Amino acid sequence: MGQVVAKQVSKNLARPDSGPFGWLVARKFLQLNKVLEVNAVKVCDIQPDDKVLEVGFGPGLGLQAAYKRVKDGKGEVHGIEISERMLKMAEGSLSQEILAKKVQLKFCSVKKLPYDPNYFDKIFHVNCYYFWPDLDMAMQELQRVIKPQGKLVTTLNLERLKEVKSKNMMQCGNFDPDRYMKALERNGFTNIKMADIKDKIAFQSITATANKN
Ligand SMILES: C[S@@+](CC[C@H](N)C(=O)[O-])C[C@H]1O[C@@H](n2cnc3c(N)ncnc32)[C@H](O)[C@@H]1O
Secondary structure, rough: OOOHHHHHHHHHHHHOOHHHHHHHHHHHHHHHHHHHHHHHHHHOOOOOOOOEEEEEEOOHHHHHHHHHHHHOOOEEEEEEEHHHHHHHHHHHHHHHHOOOOOEEEEEOOOOOOOOOOOOOOEEEEOOOHHHHHHHHHHHHHHHHHHHEEEEEEEEEHHHHHHHHHHOOOOOOOOOOHHHHHHHHOOEEEEEEEEEEEOOOOEEEEEEEEEOOO
């Protein structure tokens, strides 16, 4: 029984489906990850005219925080997801913003992004790179769509991730931050930094700058 649950949770962390485990992990995202999403937006330092992308937005809390930063400017918030459940959930909570065309959501993977080159000023993702099937392919796509000197941000709670792994619930992902930072470097990102942050809980951010020279 324990192993069946661990396998189901692992699968649904990577891509929440329409079943009961998808429902359960979506509730956990709402309860536990708001602080990471809000702080990813803060670290991005989003300006009112920025074009912003979130990869793997889950329930949409980061999109909401990003929208607040661009609502009075010319900025746009975009998001992509591979989970229909998460897409529907975020579409529900952001219906007004979507109607106003300030938020645009798409069902697609980071490995092939439906955006023009050099489109985004800022890109962020939270609890997501662990599940990308090919980090290099993802980084190359992110490099393509981000502007020169654009900022890429992720936030993560290493302590909690280690706990999840110890319970065998990270069977579909690899959160190793060194692996992620080496992939950033290999694919032309510079100024790569990992920092400790405290805001209610202690967690980490990894930031990088797109270098297109
Ligand atoms: C652990 S959840 C995190 C959700 C949210 N960011 C949070 O922290 O609460 C990972 C999310 O990334 C999405 N995801 C996984 N692989 C992806 C990919 N290749 N491209 C886009 N989204 C992906 C999943 O569907 C899932 O909703």
